[in-house]
Amino acid sequence: MKIAKDVTIIGLNDVMAYSKRAYLDKKDLQGLKQEEFNPEDFLVKLNPESEREKSGIKVIFEDEESSLFVSLNLTKSNFQNILKHFGDKEDYFLREDGSIRLNGKAQNFVAGWFKNAAYDLNYLKADADKNGIIQGKENNNLYLYNVIYTPDNPKGGANDLIRQLYITTGGKSIAGDDGEERDLESALNALLYFDKNADGKITVLEAEGSKDRILANAQAMFDNGSSVSKTLLQKLKKMQEEIDNASDEQEDSDIKNKALDQGLSALNMQELLEFKQKYPDEYEKLKQKDLEDLSKNLSLDLQKEMDYGSLSIIDKLA
Numbered sequence: 001m002k003i004a005k006d007v008t009i010i011g012l013n014d015v016m017a018y019s020k021r022a023y024l025d026k027k028d029l030q031g032l033k034q035e036e037f038n039p040e041d042f043l044v045k046l047n048p049e050s051e052r053e054k055s056g057i058k059v060i061f062e063d064e065e066s067s068l069f070v071s072l073n074l075t076k077s078n079f080q081n082i083l084k085h086f087g088d089k090e091d092y093f094l095r096e097d098g099s100i101r102l103n104g105k106a107q108n109f110v111a112g113w114f115k116n117a118a119y120d121l122n123y124l125k126a127d128a129d130k131n132g133i134i135q136g137k138e139n140n141n142l143y144l145y146n147v148i149y150t151p152d153n154p155k156g157g158a159n160d161l162i163r164q165l166y167i168t169t170g171g172k173s174i175a176g177d178d179g180e181e182r183d184l185e186s187a188l189n190a191l192l193y194f195d196k197n198a199d200g201k202i203t204v205l206e207a208e209g210s211k212d213r214i215l216a217n218a219q220a221m222f223d224n225g226s227s228v229s230k231t232l233l234q235k236l237k238k239m240q241e242e243i244d245n246a247s248d249e250q251e252d253s254d255i256k257n258k259a260l261d262q263g264l265s266a267l268n269m270q271e272l273l274e275f276k277q278k279y280p281d282e283y284e285k286l287k288q289k290d291l292e293d294l295s296k297n298l299s300l301d302l303q304k305e306m307d308y309g310s311l312s313i314i315d316k317l318a
Contacts, residue, residue: 017191019200020115022064026104029302032093035101043068044124044132044184057316060095061102061111065119071099072185074110078192080273080317082106085198087270094309100316109198110188117187124184134182142175142182252278259283264290265307272314287311 043063056073063070074082079100083092091106102110118124126134126142134142175182194202255271256279264286267275276283291311 015201015203017116017194017202019109019112019191019195020120021200022108022111022115024062024064024108024111026090026107029090029093029306032101032103033302033305037069041069043070044072044118044127058099059102059110060099061107061114063114063118064111065115070111070114072188074192075189076317078189081192081196081198082109083269083273083314083317085109085270087268089269089306089310092269092310092313093306094312100313109200110192112200113191113195114188116191117184121187123182123187127184132183132185134184135180137177139175139177139180139182144175256282259286263293264311265304269310269314272310273317276314 037060043066056075057079058071058073059079060069060071062068086104086106086109088104088106091102091104093101093103095101121143122141123134126138128138128141191202194206196206252274255267255275258266258271259275259279259282264272264275264283291308
């Protein structure tokens with residue numbers, strides 16, 4: 001959109017990658033509790049060297065394409081982001097082995113992006129020897145989204161994977177045997193990482209990583225620009241300050257009052273996470289009280305069992 005002679009706004013909200021859709025039925029708590037898995041029920045083998053095996057959150061969900069189950073590890077930050085956007089307690093069931101069975105909207109969200117990595121990018125078939133790692137000539141059968149980052153653009157942590165899982169509107173290209181090792185679990189985590197608002201698409205803004213970075217880029221472009229450009233930049237900065245300074249104290253207060261008045265069982269997963277992060281002392285006090293009350297009736301009440309599991313799931317993120 002052209003807004004002045006020398007100023008054009010291009011789409012920071014343009015979509016760079018869409019998630020495939022999954023439409024898996026939601027199960028009730030009794031159905032989740034009765035689930036029993038055998039090795040042949042699972043679709044993929046995890047990368048045995050995965051760091052998330054030790055530090056991540058193990059989840060189980062259904063793959064709609066194969067009707068088999070997938071067990072893998074999500075980074076804590078990815079799982080936390082899922083909780084923030086899908087707060088229904090019935091979307092998460094804590095199994096006796098410590099893994100978290102995804103359900104409902106949370107399962108469909110993860111299963112959708114899994115389709116992208118497993119089938120669109122061909123991570124499943126590319127792993128010819130089924131050892132959980134794509135390496136050597138296996139890379140020749142792997143598709144990558146085209147790169148938008150230059151090789152000298154430094155990245156760290158989870159972001160670094162985007163050099164291997166390239167996201168842009170330019171379509172797919174075939175990877176070559178570049179000596180890199182890749183795995184499906186890491187590819188899925190990369191996609192989940194960039195879908196920051198969990199809406200099933202990755203925008204330019206999400207891929208850029210932060211508004212500060214965009215402002216810095218704008219500053220560099222406008223430093224030698226016209227007075228119109230510089231005025232626009234100042235307005236952009238002012239708008240950003242207003243957004244950053246907007247108060248969410250009322251929302252925080254509402255969650256706190258709800259917890260104090262009705263107990264932690266009254267909070268959904270998103271509210272539980274926010275309450276623990278902002279009021280850790282109050283959370284611990286209420287948790288002990290709720291756990292004592294819940295433990296007395298676990299065998300009699302499935303709802304109480306779900307509430308008990310929800311607190312245990314939140315504590316995995318500590």
